[in-house]
Amino acid sequence: MSGTTSSTTTGTSGASAVRWPAPGIAYGADYNPEQWPEEVWAEDVALMREAGVNLVSLGIFSWGLLEPEEGRYDFGWFDRVIDLLHENGIGVDLATPTAAPPVWMHQAYPEILPVDASGHRYSQGSRESWCPSSPVIRQHALRIARALAERYGSHPAVRMWHVSNEFACHNARCYCDVSAAAFRVWLRERYTSIDAVNAAWGTAFWSQNYTSFEQVLPPRLTTTISNPSQILDFHRFSSDELIGQLEAEAAVLREVTPDTPVTTNFMVMGDFEGVDYGAMRRHVDLVSNDHYLWSEDPTSWRDLAFSADRVRGSPAATRGC
Template identity: 60%
Template sequence: MQNPRWLRRAGDPRLEYGADYNPEQWPREVWDDDVRAMREAGVTIVSLGIFSWAKLETAPGRYDFGWLDEAIEKLHANGIAVDLATATASPPPWLTTAYPQVLPVDAKGNTIWPGGRQQWRPTSPIFREHALRLVRAMATRYGNHPAVVAWHVSNELGCHNVYDYSDDAAAAFRTWLRARYTTIDALNESWGTAFWSQWYTGFEQILPPRQAATHPNPTQQLDFKRFSSDALKDYLVAEKAVLREITPDIPVTTNFMVMGETKGMDYADWAAEVDFVSNDHYRLPGGQTLDELSFSANLTGNLAGGRPWFLMEHSTSAVNWQPINLAKKPGELARDSLTHVAHGADAVCFFQWRQSRAGAEKYHSAMVPHAGTDSSLFREVASLGSTLRSLSHVAGVPRTPAKAAILFDWTSWWAVEQDSHPTAALRYRQEALDWYTAFLDLGVRADVLPVAADFSAYDVVVAPVLHVVPSGLADRLTSYASSGGHLITTYFSGIVDENDHAWLGGYPGALRDLLGIRIEEFGPLLDGDTAELDNGLTGTLWTDRIDVVSPDTAVLATYKTGDQAGRAAITRRTVGAGSAAYVSTRLGPDGLGQVLGDLLSRAGVTSELPSPLRGVVELAVRGDTRFVINRTSEPVDIAALGGPDRTLTARGVAVFRA
């Protein structure tokens, strides 16, 4: 569904602009000031009612919609559309008091009590009964209101309750396992329960992987992660079904959290369940903070399948939940927002409109800060609104695909960071981000794709730490290389199948023949240990005892020091017109830049940027529009790009049509 009330209202394409709006936190006399300031800032849409269940339903079936009616009418009268939340994100105190069995339970058996937010079990029948009653009431009351252009299911599903170990979860987990395996014998085979006398004789014996005396069964852990993502998705689908029944013409979304180490929800699997993809993103401190923003926006755009997506939340300045919360520097508010637009966002929204006076997020920045509209921050907000109006021509235009791609796999992320592995220090997303930074440093665009996507058209595909490789995926990768594509993969890839069973015959298992190498034992490194390569690079975290077993496999670098001294460290096998390369150690962004530059050159992939700008700016392309993003805190001469601007300001973004 692509509803004209969001993307094409009144036949006038535009980039939407706005925020979460929480009028229930403020007296009514503030509301008129709000809408006046919204118009001044260029706000076109707000997300409304997200955490308002307690104010909307004061007792079971007793509703107070008056304040919400008034807020919607006031917004509509001022030309501001509403992305209306179903208000189910956090249950009201009356519900958890009457039914404490809706509260989640952690792995140690502790109840997660009220007082924060999202204190509910995704599998609780009682919670679902009450929540869906509210959804039905909301849809019935507001489904025909012209201001409502989208439904916002719950909020950040799984942010605080993705893993619930309660009795409700145990019962739902058994149902999920019966559907997946059909018979208990099939489950026993998949879980390898002959080990440690874990053999089950009935599904009723199975529990979630609650705290155990020692490491729980790894496939049980992996399946519980799959189940937990599916349980939240099932809840999303349940709300969507009610909304679709009553308001079939209003699109439905929920805000993903493609950012940082948020990994409990398989958004590649969820994306088909929403009418348009929405995402919340907050930058984390560190040297790759801007690259991580770009990586996440890039992946979100590809989860959306190239269709326009909605940046539902990010921050105007400081957040409140990091150990130290720094305000954004001049230019960062616009740069961050436009980076999302560069990667396909057709809406830019913040948490939140007006900074709260009370509550846990009172020090979280907003479009209107505590200082009010007479502030430099609000002036930046209004300036961004003007900029977005000038970019209406990119609305609905997809990102232009790159020639290279990085594959991203939630199942490998889950599996590779479980216990009882060669090292506990491996971080899946960090390795993927390091490769993305290497592409940016070389000035080469790369798309971040979910692993199930079609990658056959890309010249180069990087699959970092692709740990879980079912036979079908191994066949796809082999076919890709055999057909002329150039595959690059890394340590701890191809090791297990979908059941977390090791592929036998030597590592890297399912990819061994494609790569033309064989590894008998891993060589993880202790903290502080390194391995020097003969190309001048230094490896950390991991090494492999590689034997080259194919005459078509060339050694591009060897180890000079450490237990693997004299053995291959980086290899590349010619496969028909394509190739398959292997990097056996962690090199970090700088080291990967050298390796990647060589492999891209061999594949014939070059940068679209002039040499002096490579690594200094990021280039993103939507149709005939180019976004040039300054990755530095210094002005940059961009005259060589031929656009209208000769100088790109520190932390600035230049946008021009080719």
């Protein structure tokens, strides 16, 4: 994949073992044919064959074209792309396009847009513009995932599923009221009692002690330093919410296509710490990783080497083998 190193480990995350359904090494890149006139697709594929490409990821940011209006799908152009790739011996790592919701969704459901720590809601106009705790985005994401799985799950070009894209890259944390309510549920499950929360967070300091879970908020912008233990737990909660999104989408794909492996692109690189990859790895059949090198840094190879070792050493998808 483009900018990606990957470890294609055999294993199981579902009920039965899932194996990489092609011999040899996968070689390819992200392919975004919707960004180009259809007249050049044949040339694209011819160049892929010349370069030895045998796998491309497809549809990662295509939600707005696959579903131009709520509930109305346009799969015709996508059918033609997948058929063209298959006719030329190129497999597809088919994505759920949930990293980038369509404009109509933001207009109809503006509450899915994340809120920053100062209380400002982000605007539509970029990717990953959704709150990880939003039941609305979850509902729509699972619907488009099922529609894709039912239409293309048996297509011979589809070699594996690619869930969303770079979880936590831009929406690692949301501080909205929906997230606040979900955070309180998470805390209740983790600590059982509010007294246990007070003890874990050391809330006697600066008179921060709570008498009920309903009083707890995310660590939003305040006059000075927020409680570091509260911040840590909020980061843990936020990671769990994103992993829950991955798990939910993957469950739909496995229900419809139980023998097709599932992956998503991690970002084990630099100081990125938006999600717990140790926990996320349990929900994928193949560990895949994005890594962006900084050309001006002569020592960036060290980070690349560590990243590759970390990904390769992950026991993801080895349970039951």
